[in-house]
Amino acid sequence: MLTRQRKQLLLKILDEEGQIVAKTLSESLGLSEDTIRRDLRELAKEGLLQRVHGGALPASPAQANFAVRETISTDAKPAIARAAAALIEPGQVVFIDGGTTSVQLARALPRDLRATVVTHSPSVAVELVEHPHVEVIIVGGRLFKHSIVACGAQALEAIAGIRCDVFFMGVCSLDPEAGITTGDYDEACMKRAISATAQRTIVLASPEKLGTAAPFAIAPLATIDGIVVSGKTDAALLAPYREMGIEVTLA
Template structure:
C-alpha cells in the first residue's frame, strides 16, 4: 500500500471511529507500528489529526482564527449560549471567558439583568457596555488574538483577586480520554485561573468540539460543574463523558432558552 493511500485510510478510520490506536492499525495493515506513527506525525503536522499517547484523535475545527470561528456552527453556539445565559441569576457574579460562544452568551444576557461580569475579553466587555445594570470588570494582560482574550502572568495575577458564583469556560476539544483541551498553553493556564475563582464552572462546547482534542489540557472533569452542549445526547462521546460523573446540560438548536434555570435539560 502506498503511503498516500495508507494516510487516506487512517483519516477515514479516524472519521468513522473517532480515534486511532497505532498498534491495532499496524496489526490490521500488516506493517510496523513505527510506520503508522510516522504517518500520524505527518498528518498532525498538516493539522489533520491530534496526536496522543498511542495514536491520534480528531483535531478540533475550533483552532482556526477568531474571525473564521464566528462562522463555524453558529446555530449550535447560539443554542449553547442561550442555555448558558439562563443559568445566570440576578444579583450574581459571572466570570466569562473569551471566544465566540462566550461572546454569544454576553449578547444573550437580558439587558435589564442586574449582575456582575468579570471577563478577560475586551470583545465581551464591549458587548456588555449596552447592559446598564451589569457591573463590568475587565482583566488585563497580553492579548491572545486567536480568542481575543488577555492571558499571561499579569492576567493570571489579576484573576487571583476576584471571586464569582459562576464561570463559563470555552474549550476547543471535549473528549472522554483527552479531557477538556485548548490550543495554547498560556490560554489554558488563564482558563484554569478563572475557573479556580468560581463556585461552579460550566464548559461551553458546541457540537463540533465534541469528540475532538487539542494539545493543552484545561481542566479535569472533577473541576467542572457540567458541559453545556448541543451535541446529540445519544452520541457515544457524550455518553462516555456522562459516565465520568459530568453533568451534561443539553441545548437545543433552533429552540428557545427556558426562562426558568431549573427547567434546563440535564443528564
C-alpha cells in the same frame, strides 16, 4: 502500501470512527505500530489530526482564528448561549471566557438580570456596554489576538484575586480521554487559573469541539461541573460525560 496510501487510509478511518488506536490498527492492517505512529506524527504536523496517548483524535476546527470560528456552528452557538444564560442566578459574580460562543452568551443575558460579569475578553465586555443591570469588570494584560483575550502575568495576577460563582469556559476541544484542551499554552494556563478560583466551571461546547483534541491541556474533565451542548448532539457521544458525573445541559 505506499506512505501516501497509508495516510489517506488513516484519515478515512479517523473520519469514520472518530479516533485511532495505534496498537489495534497496526494489528488489523498488519503493519508495525512504529509505522502507524510515524504516519500519525507526520499527519499531526500537517494539522490533519491531533496526536494523543496511544493514537489520534480529529484536530479541532476551533483552532482557527476568531473570524473563521464565527462562521462555524452558527445555529448551535446562540442556542448554547441561551441555555448557559439560563443557568445564571441574580446577584452572582460570573466569569465569561473569550471566544465566539462566549460573545453569544453575553448577548443572551436577560435584560433584567442583575449580576457582575468578569471577563478578559474585550469582545464580551463590549457586548455588555448597553446592558442596564450588569456590572462589568475587565481583566487586562497582553492581547492574545487569536481569541481576542488578555493573557500574561498581569492577567493571572488579577484572576488570583477574584472568586467568581461560575466560570463559563470556552474551549477548542473536549474529549472523555484527552480532557479539555486548547491550541495555545498561555491560554491554557489562563483558563486553568480562572477555573481554579471559581466555585463552578461550566464548559460551552459547540458540536465541532466534541471528540476532538488540541495540543495543550487545560484540565482533566474531573475538574469541571457541567457542559452545555447542542440539543442535537448524539446521546452516545454525551454518555461518557454523564458517567463521570458531569451535568450535561442540552440547548
